[in-house]
Amino acid sequence: MKRRTLLTTGPLAAALVAGTAACSGRIQTNQGGGAPAGDGTTIPQLTFPSEVAENVAGIANFNPFAPNVTSRTYFYEPLMIRSSMNCEVVPWIATEFAWRDEQTLVFTIREGVTWSDGEPLTPDDVAFTLNLRKEYPGADDIGLWTDVFGAPAESVEVEGQDVVISFSGLAAAKFDSLITAKIMPQHVWGEVGDPTQYVDEAPVGTGPFALGSYNGRRLQLTRREDYWQADKVLIEELILEGNYDATNAALKLAAGELDAYWGEIPNPEQAFAAKDPELNHFWYAPAGSTVLTYNLTKAPFDDEKFREAVSQGLDKDEISAKATYSVMAPASQTGLKLPYAENLLPEAYAGQDTVLPFDTAKAEELLDAAGYTVGADGFRTLPDGSAFAPKFLVQAGWIDYQAAADVIVRNLQTMKINASVQTSPPEAVDQAKKDTNFDLLLEYLHGGCEVARNLGSKLASDQVPTEDTVKANVGRWEDPATDEIIAQLSGETDPEAQKELTGQLVEIMMTKYPVTPLFYAPARMIYRTDKAEGWPSEEDPYGTNSEMLMIITRLVPPSAS
Template identity: 40%
Template sequence: MSEGTTPRGRVMQRWRRAAIVGLAAVAVALSGCSIQITSQPDPSIGADTMLINADKGNPFFTKNFNPYLTNTRTASRWIYEPLILINPLDGTQNPWLASEWTQPDARTIVMTIRDGVTWSDGEDLTPEDVAFTFQLLKDNPSLDIKGAWQHLDSVDTSGDDVVLHLKTEDAPSLSILGQTMIVPEHLWADVKDPGTYRNENPVGTGPFVLGNYNDQQYSMDKNPDYWQADSIEIEHIILPATNSQLDTVTRGYDWAYSFISDVEGTWGAASEHNNWWFPPGGVIALMPNLEVAPFDDVNVRRGIALSLDRDEIAETASEGYMKPAGQTGLILPNQQQYLDPSIPDQGMITQDRDAALAAFAEAGTHSTATGSSGPTASSSSSP
């Protein structure tokens, strides 16, 4: 490194080396061995109960069912519900606690709150609960995890409707605001510090209520008064705190969202009833802070994108179960209808070492290649 190298230059050099020779290392090292094991379901678990791998303790659970805290229990999403339920696979917007909505103009959304919905303590869901929830997020910005008030100017009620007034003409606001989890005003209005409130005795409108709880396992029971109770077949759900891959395979789990190495030779071989699939249900991406150097430079980001061997990452990180990630941010093939057909190769970028180096050089660095592992930065100029 030359004597004139700036701190920014040193950061860029380190990132350049990492991009060329080390980005594939974000993949998880996995065991390739297969062992012969069998699944032995717990005979004490009834046929109307599901044992699932869906929540993890560290190694114990913290009793937290505040849907707006980042460390809330997984099951809080089965207790609280949004106005609109969005299918992540294809983007379909389903009326939920809002039975319908209209947009009389580009800055107004009118949500009609579903009639006949009750909280699990028997109280009716009202438009005032919805308006209260949005006000709660405004008064406690740390809870506004989806940024509702980046879009909202004000909220009021009119009969069965909640009227959302937007700051600007804002197309994405419907899905963002619609995913707000609604909480009961009659219980939350007296909470002194919602930002730290753990909500240990949750009351919601969702399909399940909290059953037995300890720091190693908790259960969820079907809400008999749920507004869609007839569509819920499972009576109980059990969620253990510790869920190793071996536990998932051998203890008779009914369902899990978990990566299991050699899934066919382990989970699949343990029982003829065990099935698995890897639906494309999320965006796989690197998300740098564009306000911080060196990521504020488009050429640095371009260099990183061109450095990635996406095929190798997909193969190493998921044993080929997942396809390489593209550049569009779309979940394909589910969201194919939104893909611009003029984008080459559906947004897939092939690793191009020379183009990556050129992009980094354009950002203000240059290098000389040493050996076969990739280039080593030798000097840098401040942009």
């Protein structure tokens, strides 16, 4: 059984972060926090936005299975954390993993971890947590016991310090969701019955913070000195407070009353960073891609030559400029999040610019060759001579999508395609996705590390929306050969074989154009560095706002230089 080598997270890693933190040129201040200045070895206090919507303010519930959990990040911890940027698997409650065979996954559970009530964490706690999802299927938020992207689990058992998960078939694509499972103490949760119905007012977790106080709006967390990696958590007090719109968030950040924000602030360079370049920073990491989705069940969108021409005739630089103020780069036609996933590129595309260049002349040449001739009204017809006037369906109020749609429609008209924008409420757009009642629209393509679950789900025939549910394959790409590739990739545990299968999906994207990636969609992080340094950045892209538990172990007091 081959063990996987994992990313170092010990004291050496923390020392390296501290040693390479950028000099801010500022001394530590007490702006807006109310905490003492400290001695420079810890971070007295940080303030982040609340994790819970204001409409449930006053209800304290720390149950991670609850839809409106007061905090889902800092009390209960996962088996492992996988960086959404570099896809490194970071050991957490589990120190390592291995596929014993194609259907058996083994996690080795860390020793020396204690729950916040002083009881030791054991492999039995992990097995209990996973088996709880079998007993109560409504709690199976990771799909462990279902056949979604891999075979369901058959059993979860303890062998010494290992937890052994046996599947009924190939299930490699379940790994990313499986490791996110929050581990619960059996000595507490074994008595609560259905975990989805339990109100957890006094969390007993393994996480870095204990519950300080909560008044229905302001949640105060205090650092646990007995946390298993307490030497890496230097934040003495964490405040989670408020749900801010862009304007209020920018004001709070500028005043030092908020240290980080994950929501959208349009044009963050001008609205925030430029006002104090030493302290104010942002990094909009690519989380996935915004893609142009065609209704592949109707002409002319079922013609790959038409889709190729459209893909070639879209000005992705202008689309990004209008939709994201040029913060996000145009996206690769491969469907991969580049350059971060460039190790998955097949040799045929390695080192190439896989963002399709904007070329109206080439687009028109392709349309002419495919039989889409220009009629007397100046617009192209279908090859049979009939007119067509595609509608670009866009959600009302989604400003970035509307801005992108305006450019796309203008590009289509330049190609002599009689396109127009049709604005509808978001719920109406969702209904159109279920009913296949659309021509063109924008969709999100997740850029996660499990390619079968992300790029694969956009192309898998079993991910076509139903009359009740919007699924990922909104365009209705249905191809048995593609399904076979995704099925193999879903069960493959060998990295080289995974790369080869991913390359086959990339080839489909580059030659068949099932969707057209336009620009990368952001995982937003806007932050100040007067109280803490070591945030992820374009220069050090170790994680995104999805990995806050990992990020807080990398934050250090500002340097004195």
